[in-house]
Amino acid sequence: MTPETVMAGERRAAFDHLRLEGVTRRFGSAVALSELDLRIEGGEFLALLGPSGCGKSTALNCLAGLLPLSAGSIWLDGERIDGLPPERRGFGMVFQNYALFPHLSVRRNVAFGLSVRRVGKAEIRRRVDEALALVELTEHAGKLPGQLSGGQQQRVAIARAVVLRPRLVLMDEPLSNLDAKLRVQMRTEIRRMHQDLGLTTVYVTHDQEEALALADRLVVLRAGKVEQIGTPEEVYTYPSSTYIAGFMGYRNLLGLPAVTTENGRVVVGEGAFRLTGVPQERVSGPRAVAAVRPEDFRRAGPGDRNTLDVRVEVSEFHGREVAAEGVTEGGHVIHFRLPERVAPGERIELAVPVERVLVFAGTGAGTRAGTGARTGEAAGPADAAGPEEA
Amino acid sequence: MAVDTERTTPGTPRAPRRTGGLRHRLAERGVDRVLLLLVPALLVVILLFLYPMMYGVGLSLQPQKGGGMLANYRAFFDDPYQRDTIWKTLRLALPAALINVGVSVPIAYRLRGRFRGRRALTAILVLPVTLGTVLVADGLLRYLGPKGWFNRILLDLGLVDQPVRLIYNYWGVLFSLIITGFPFAFLLVLAYMSGIDPTLERAAATLGAGPWQRMRRILLPLLAPGLATTFVLAFVLAFSVFPSANLVGEPADETRVMAIAAYQSAFEKYDYSMASTIAVLMGAFELLVISVTLLVRGRLYTGPSAGGKGA
Amino acid sequence: MSIARSHPASRAASHRRGLPAGRLGSWITWGCVAFFLFNLAALILSVVVNSFGTSWFAGWLPQGFTTAWYSDAWSEFALGEVLQTTLAVTLAVVALSLLLGVPAAYALARRDFPGKRVVLLLLLLPVLLPPITYGIPLATVLYKFHLAGTMTGVVAANLVPALPFVVLVMTPFVEQIDTNVESAARMCGARTRQVFTRVLVPLLLPGILAAGILVLVRTVAMFELTFLVADADSQTLIVALYSAAFTPGIRAAQAIDAMAVIYMALSAVLLIIALVFVNPTQIVTQVREATAE
Numbered sequence: 001m002t003p004e005t006v007m008a009g010e011r012r013a014a015f016d017h018l019r020l021e022g023v024t025r026r027f028g029s030a031v032a033l034s035e036l037d038l039r040i041e042g043g044e045f046l047a048l049l050g051p052s053g054c055g056k057s058t059a060l061n062c063l064a065g066l067l068p069l070s071a072g073s074i075w076l077d078g079e080r081i082d083g084l085p086p087e088r089r090g091f092g093m094v095f096q097n098y099a100l101f102p103h104l105s106v107r108r109n110v111a112f113g114l115s116v117r118r119v120g121k122a123e124i125r126r127r128v129d130e131a132l133a134l135v136e137l138t139e140h141a142g143k144l145p146g147q148l149s150g151g152q153q154q155r156v157a158i159a160r161a162v163v164l165r166p167r168l169v170l171m172d173e174p175l176s177n178l179d180a181k182l183r184v185q186m187r188t189e190i191r192r193m194h195q196d197l198g199l200t201t202v203y204v205t206h207d208q209e210e211a212l213a214l215a216d217r218l219v220v221l222r223a224g225k226v227e228q229i230g231t232p233e234e235v236y237t238y239p240s241s242t243y244i245a246g247f248m249g250y251r252n253l254l255g256l257p258a259v260t261t262e263n264g265r266v267v268v269g270e271g272a273f274r275l276t277g278v279p280q281e282r283v284s285g286p287r288a289v290a291a292v293r294p295e296d297f298r299r300a301g302p303g304d305r306n307t308l309d310v311r312v313e314v315s316e317f318h319g320r321e322v323a324a325e326g327v328t329e330g331g332h333v334i335h336f337r338l339p340e341r342v343a344p345g346e347r348i349e350l351a352v353p354v355e356r357v358l359v360f361a362g363t364g365a366g367t368r369a370g371t372g373a374r375t376g377e378a379a380g381p382a383d384a385a386g387p388e389e390a
Numbered sequence: 391m392a393v394d395t396e397r398t399t400p401g402t403p404r405a406p407r408r409t410g411g412l413r414h415r416l417a418e419r420g421v422d423r424v425l426l427l428l429v430p431a432l433l434v435v436i437l438l439f440l441y442p443m444m445y446g447v448g449l450s451l452q453p454q455k456g457g458g459m460l461a462n463y464r465a466f467f468d469d470p471y472q473r474d475t476i477w478k479t480l481r482l483a484l485p486a487a488l489i490n491v492g493v494s495v496p497i498a499y500r501l502r503g504r505f506r507g508r509r510a511l512t513a514i515l516v517l518p519v520t521l522g523t524v525l526v527a528d529g530l531l532r533y534l535g536p537k538g539w540f541n542r543i544l545l546d547l548g549l550v551d552q553p554v555r556l557i558y559n560y561w562g563v564l565f566s567l568i569i570t571g572f573p574f575a576f577l578l579v580l581a582y583m584s585g586i587d588p589t590l591e592r593a594a595a596t597l598g599a600g601p602w603q604r605m606r607r608i609l610l611p612l613l614a615p616g617l618a619t620t621f622v623l624a625f626v627l628a629f630s631v632f633p634s635a636n637l638v639g640e641p642a643d644e645t646r647v648m649a650i651a652a653y654q655s656a657f658e659k660y661d662y663s664m665a666s667t668i669a670v671l672m673g674a675f676e677l678l679v680i681s682v683t684l685l686v687r688g689r690l691y692t693g694p695s696a697g698g699k700g701a
Numbered sequence: 702m703s704i705a706r707s708h709p710a711s712r713a714a715s716h717r718r719g720l721p722a723g724r725l726g727s728w729i730t731w732g733c734v735a736f737f738l739f740n741l742a743a744l745i746l747s748v749v750v751n752s753f754g755t756s757w758f759a760g761w762l763p764q765g766f767t768t769a770w771y772s773d774a775w776s777e778f779a780l781g782e783v784l785q786t787t788l789a790v791t792l793a794v795v796a797l798s799l800l801l802g803v804p805a806a807y808a809l810a811r812r813d814f815p816g817k818r819v820v821l822l823l824l825l826l827p828v829l830l831p832p833i834t835y836g837i838p839l840a841t842v843l844y845k846f847h848l849a850g851t852m853t854g855v856v857a858a859n860l861v862p863a864l865p866f867v868v869l870v871m872t873p874f875v876e877q878i879d880t881n882v883e884s885a886a887r888m889c890g891a892r893t894r895q896v897f898t899r900v901l902v903p904l905l906l907p908g909i910l911a912a913g914i915l916v917l918v919r920t921v922a923m924f925e926l927t928f929l930v931a932d933a934d935s936q937t938l939i940v941a942l943y944s945a946a947f948t949p950g951i952r953a954a955q956a957i958d959a960m961a962v963i964y965m966a967l968s969a970v971l972l973i974i975a976l977v978f979v980n981p982t983q984i985v986t987q988v989r990e991a992t993a994e
């Protein structure tokens with residue numbers, strides 16, 4: 001497969017930038033998307049990330065033209081496009097459930113967009129062949145979508161979107177219906193295609209691992225509003241809120257009073273329990289939240305400063321490491337990972353680097369973050385495989 | 391195109407925070423150009439159904455013989471020959487509907503599972519519905535007539551000495567209503583019955599419920615809404631009996647149903663006003679039965695399957 | 702209502718046999734069914750036998766057999782013309798109801814709008830109310846506009862139950878189609894018309910076929926409306942049959958039965974065609990869907 005030579009003509013992005021200004025979408029009185037301002041550079045891979053109901057799919061559908069905006073505007077370079085119907089925007093889209101035309105063969109699915117544009121027969125044949133070769137489905141060209149596996153259907157959906165050489169490719173959780181192994185494999189394929197074909201891609205997902213792996217830039221949404229925009233490294237290492245921290249695998253969100261703040265360090269704790277960390281925002285008052293990722297803990301050795309004592313309650317073997325749960329004297333549950341097995345009931349001392357304890361102002365956000373933590377947990381062991389401290 | 395109106399709006403080149411106000415707000419409520427597809431069909435129904443109904447109501451309030459708005463209605467209820475049609479119609483429709491639904495339940499209960507020939511049986515049962523009342527009435531004239539096979543069987547078996555009179559009276563019409571109405575009711579009940587998860591009954595059985603208790607406490611409550619619907623449809627179907635009342639009944643007396651009275655007013659006496667009055671009364675009566683039954687059905691509906699879809 | 706939902710897919714639904722039940726109950730059940738079917742068959746056979754009989758005074762069978770009644774009936778009742786009218790009316794009703802009904806079903810399936818319940822009720826009533834109820838006012842109006850007695854009038858009258866019927870049958874079929882498939886077509890550059898012709902219509906074809914055949918069967922069997930609106934030149938077969946049967950003595954009973962057999966044959970052919978494409982229960986039970994609202 002040599003896509004570079006196949007579609008070498010399209011390596012450059014079709015536009016300079018796409019701009020969303022105050023894009024808002026209401027459903028009745030509910031605001032699904034509120035005043036979204038965003039600039040997407042040509043050639044960029046942008047991921048919209050957030051749990052279900054955060055407005056990411058709404059944003060994508062507004063961008064596609066499938067949902068009219070309640071307010072705001074969308075500009076492609078100098079042209080305003082939010083009034084255009086989807087068929088005249090020249091974007092491609094890959095749907096979560098693939099949305100293949102069930103009555104058409106794979107070949108005719110891919111050819112559909114070209115044929116409604118009255119492209120010549122020979123040209124259609126050539127481009128469809130290219131696209132099918134790109135997704136390695138040439139030998140399945142005559143089959144109906146119902147005869148294909150999920151992964152193959154997914155490839156057809158991608159080929160169908162890409163064959164039109166769209167200015168922008170929109171992907172709506174395209175991997176969420178695949179099993180874990182295939183998901184990782186297809187993820188690489190999508191990223192490779194993005195680079196090789198010089199596409200501009202907006203990718204919607206609720207899976208932070210997927211977003212981190214694929215995107216040049218992440219937009220984390222929460223309740224219809226932007227919570228943080230940044231590169232995967234920025235968002236992962238320096239989440240701007242406990243919400244994002246929870247989402248990014250910071251499973252330990254400890255609601256603790258701030259004791260002292262000095263020299264860019266903050267000490268939180270109660271009773272004998274003390275933890276020093278880096279304040280991410282102005283921390284004052286009795287409530288603060290310390291966010292720590294399980295894999296940043298290690299067993300304390302001599303000379304370690306930032307330590308805490310826990311009693312192990314549960315430990316699970318995860319292959320390379322052991323994920324364990326312990327309780328501090330004060331009743332705080334601590335999730336941590338160790339290279340070796342620990343027995344329930346055992347008392348151990350854990351240490352964590354000061355710069356890996358992120359302290360946020362705790363304004364009752366702890367409960368919200370708790371749900372985020374559960375979402376982050378779904379990625380499981382892969383947390384460690386993320387671009388840690390890149 | 392609505393799309394273009396927005397783009398060509400001058401003077402708003404940059405970031406107007408609220409665009410296309412009304413159109414967007416309507417679209418959010420589901421009102422957009424797609425609804426135009428509904429217009430032709432709706433127009434036909436309004437012109438050919440709603441308007442004639444309204445016209446009929448209006449006409450019924452303008453008696454040909456004068457005497458005030460309600461003179462027709464008064465005349466209908468004062469004249470025993472007209473008034474009795476209500477009773478005669480009910481006397482046919484109510485037993486027919488009750489028999490059709492009542493007999494359907496136990497039979498559908500037996501046949502609800504999969505069995506060989508189910509499709510064939512349903513196909514055969516659909517036949518009388520497809521053939522329609524006229525043909526069934528014609529067949530009854532032959533089959534139940536004094537020289538027909540039915541009387542012949544009874545005579546040869548020695549059950550009767552004289553041929554039994556079964557046509558040109560009440561019984562002929564009732565039979566025709568059962569022959570066309572029973573398959574209709576049965577197939578509906580069967581469909582409803584098949585929709586009930588059979589494991590529910592097995593669960594009840596493991597909890598110690600006997601067959602009768604399972605039927606009474608599990609099946610019937612779940613079936614009740616469906617039965618109510620079936621009853622309404624069966625009743626309304628029987629209530630509007632017309633061709634068979636003329637063909638196998640005694641249209642001058644015993645089976646002079648409301649439909650016949652309305653027809654005679656319109657096409658024999660050319661009193662369209664009176665005909666409309668009777669039609670309105672028929673419609674009102676049917677709607678009354680429908681609403682009452684649906685109201686009762688609403689009460690029966692207690693299971694979690696209630697309103698699963700929502701319009 | 703769950704069964705109502707499974708409408709087009711009901712064939713796929715699998716149900717195990719219920720609990721074992723008493724043998725006596727089984728016998729009674731099957732006895733009832735057999736009794737009903739026996740009488741039904743005898744009824745139909747009476748008509749068929751009589752239509753071939755020379756004369757039938759007493760006894761189990763007529764004195765002799767002949768096919769003469771068929772040619773008699775054909776010429777006496779002008780069946781050639783009647784069949785032509787029946788065909789023309791039926792096809793027009795099928796075509797019009799599909800043409801107007803399918804787009805309407807699409808709009809109803811895809812949009813929730815204020816007043817939708819009113820629209821549904823308006824579509825439900827003509828299907829729910831017996832034709833004779835609204836037939837008389839409808840005939841009155843059609844007479845007023847001099848449409849009664851014409852083919853146009855007959856088609857218009859038959860459209861009243863047929864069109865809402867198509868809408869109600871088609872709506873669940875449309876609902877089954879994933880909206881994303883339409884969105885995908887749009888994203889591929891298809892305009893509204895192309896979305897309809899290239900994606901929706903092919904996907905809806907089974908439903909359209911089913912609805913069309915059901916309307917066909919129902920229109921051929923529709924007595925009341927045609928009877929109230931048609932005159933001698935625009936009557937369909939079922940009305941001709943009624944007129945003949947209502948005036949016994951004028952025509953020979955055997956000739957009337959010959960016409961009845963021709964009508965039965967027509968219905969049987971349509972029914973067989975219908976059974977190939979639709980679940981037999983659908984012919985009866987379309988209303989479930991609607992009343993479930």
